[in-house]
Amino acid sequence: MSLENEIRTKLMIALEPTRLDVVNESELHAGHRSSxxxxxxxxxxxxxxxxxxxxxxxxxxxxxxEALAEELKGRLHALAVHAHAPDEPITQ
Amino acid sequence: xxxxxxxxxxxxxxxxSNDVVLFMKGTxxxxxxxFSAQVGQIMQLIGIEPTQVNVLDDMGVREGIKxxxxxxxxxxxxxxxxxxxxxDIIREMYEQGELQDMLDEKGVTRAKTAxx
Numbered sequence: 001m002s003l004e005n006e007i008r009t010k011l012m013i014a015l016e017p018t019r020l021d022v023v024n025e026s027e028l029h030a031g032h033r034s035s036x037x038x039x040x041x042x043x044x045x046x047x048x049x050x051x052x053x054x055x056x057x058x059x060x061x062x063x064x065x066e067a068l069a070e071e072l073k074g075r076l077h078a079l080a081v082h083a084h085a086p087d088e089p090i091t092q
Numbered sequence: 093x094x095x096x097x098x099x100x101x102x103x104x105x106x107x108x109s110n111d112v113v114l115f116m117k118g119t120x121x122x123x124x125x126x127f128s129a130q131v132g133q134i135m136q137l138i139g140i141e142p143t144q145v146n147v148l149d150d151m152g153v154r155e156g157i158k159x160x161x162x163x164x165x166x167x168x169x170x171x172x173x174x175x176x177x178x179x180d181i182i183r184e185m186y187e188q189g190e191l192q193d194m195l196d197e198k199g200v201t202r203a204k205t206a207x208x
Contacts, residue, residue: 057181065164072164078127079165081180091184 003040003075007068011047014067018086021046025080041077046090053085099156106145107170111200114142115157116167124148127179128167134186139206140195142169172198 001009008022023044045064052060060083065072072079084090107113112135118124120132120142135142147154147166158164161175169176171194176182185191186208195202 057184058175058177061177061181062162069164078125080127091187 003071004043006071007043007045007076010067010071011045011064015047015049015051015063017047017049019046019048038075040075042080043076043078044080044082046082046084048084048086048090050086052083053087055085057083096152096156096159099152100160103153103156103160106143108173110143111172111198112140112142112195113145113170114167115145115147115153115169117146117148119144119146125166127165130179131167131169131182134182134191137206137208138186138192138195139203140200141203171195171200 004022004024008020011017011020011022021044023046024040024042025044026039026042028042047064051063055063061081064079064081064083068076068079082091114120114131114135116123116125116128116132118128120135123129123132145153145157147157154166157166157168161168163175163178165178167179167182169178169182176191176194177185182191185194189208192202192208
């Protein structure tokens with residue numbers, strides 16, 4: 001399974017999001033030092049989930065990090081995260 | 093630094109004895125990662141000179157800080173011993189003025205030349 005699909009599947013199960021964008025930005029980081037150059041190393045997420053309601057910013061990121069713990073130890077090198085509750089505006 | 097317990101003790105001492113500590117890849121002058129660069133720039137804009145820890149200089153610290161904070165990525169910002177977040181959180185807080193308010197509330201001195 002591609003890393004993108006793996007991320008999508010795990011977040012769908014863990015957070016039951018009402019919106020989930022998984023954007024592969026690996027190309028933007030291809031040249032920099034310590035970048036793995038695998039083409040699937042850097043991702044940006046927009047996650048809207050009722051699970052985030054009443055949860056702090058750090059708490060939201062931790063929920064995502066926990067769901068993707070295995071990937072973050074391996075192929076997933078960097079993750080940009082926008083995590084919102086359903087009634088909040090989306091920032092990018 | 094290799095001994096894991098020694099690294100954890102060192103990190104606890106470091107964040108406990110400095111107002112603002114930024115764990116990053118490279119330095120604010122010569123960042124080695126776009127996310128670290130962004131946080132460095134924000135620090136400059138709000139008039140903060142953080143204690144910088146370049147995790148690329150020390151594999152023990154690079155892995156140890158992830159465990160210490162229970163946070164898998166770099167950069168990481170600590171204020172008065174408390175974990176604040178990584179790049180996205182710092183940027184969101186900065187854009188909404190919350191980062192500046194938090195620093196002022198905690199009594200961290202900011203340069204008078206701060207732009208934000």
